[in-house]
Amino acid sequence: MATSIELTQAARDPMIPVPYVVERFLRETNDTFSLELEPFDPTYELAFRPGQFNMLYVFGVGEVPISISGDATDTKRLVHTTREVGVVTRAMRNLKAGHTIGARGPFGTSWPMEEAKGHDVVLVAGGIGLAPLRPALYWILRNRDEYGKVVLLYGTRSPEDILYSKELAKWRSQFDLEVHITVDRATTEWRGNVGVVTKLVGRAPFDPTDTVAMVCGPEIMMRFAVEELTKRGVAEANIYVSMERNMKCGVGLCGHCQLRGEFVCKDGPVYRYDLIEPLFVEREL
């Protein structure tokens, strides 16, 4: 059996997964779930920045990149939220408390938490894109005095697909945070908004000349969200998006996620929009 010293040393090699134990499996919606993980070695600490991702390894099945969706100040617990979309995530769905999983990371760039200080912050999330933005929201709420108005705009397919519904309800009741949710389709029982999330941008209460926007969701949604933000007057240099490509190694070696000169796993996934704009509609190479 490996000692904790060996495990810590292994953790320094970005290609070797660190073993974690599943502490809790949380069903979020019909097809999404969260895993709360604690390191196999209790002395191990994982420091990450909001927006970064890990490569999660289901032993004997495979590895996938998943954004970290927990609190960055909690270095003892990792939280990942994902949707069942393939072999690995389906295997993950079957993990139970006590099972082991590997994690490499954290990798990639992060949301501009420092740059956003002193400004209004608008977070625009679509579908499971709320998961990579949640650490940014935790961060802001912990340092609330350092930011101006904070607005979360969240769109998803239906009321049943809303992620973190209890937390959203809590955040909505706070006076220092505006939360607006919309769904693409609903029955008359749903009392909230119906329509695309980009439509909320026009109505949201923030000063566009003094706003940093963080956008995460399907790329087509991000394109339209950026369009609405710039229409409102937010400068492209103040808009950040999280790109997703076929990340494999996590350190810019394998080239699976390459977009022209960019390796999304290393140079992204969070980009300032004005720097990534020409690549924003690039097809996978």
Next chain:
Amino acid sequence: MTDLYPIIRSQEFFKEFSEEDVHEVAGCATNIVLHPGQYVFREGEPANHFYLVRHGKVSLELLLPGRGVVVVETIEEGEPLGWSWLIPPYRWHFAARCDTLLRAIALDGECLRNKCEANPKLGYHLMLRMAQMMESRLQASILRMLDVYGDKH
């Protein structure tokens, strides 16, 4: 009769219109107040008006046989409601139900059409604005039709 010019002038929809054109439009306007649960219009009824929501929220509904009533869109403060007044046969395709107390400006469709016929400049500006609204709703509909949240992200 209350002059609704200042209210219409303050609406985002008419922001780019000249003073003269807004006065023309105000001649077709009335103020309405409806209560939660009341319908602004119902599917299949003659589309006689165009609305600007000043306060409140309206759900656009469609009855799907076998599935019940589905909300296809919500319209809120500052947004225009309805374009069927513009296109023959002038019948509503959806129902519009008030989710909250609704205060709105109702513009008479026939009155507007007549003014547009008589004043092509006003007609062009109004059509341009309506086209922008339709384009925005069309884009939104395409996004929803793509069901992007069903993808792996």
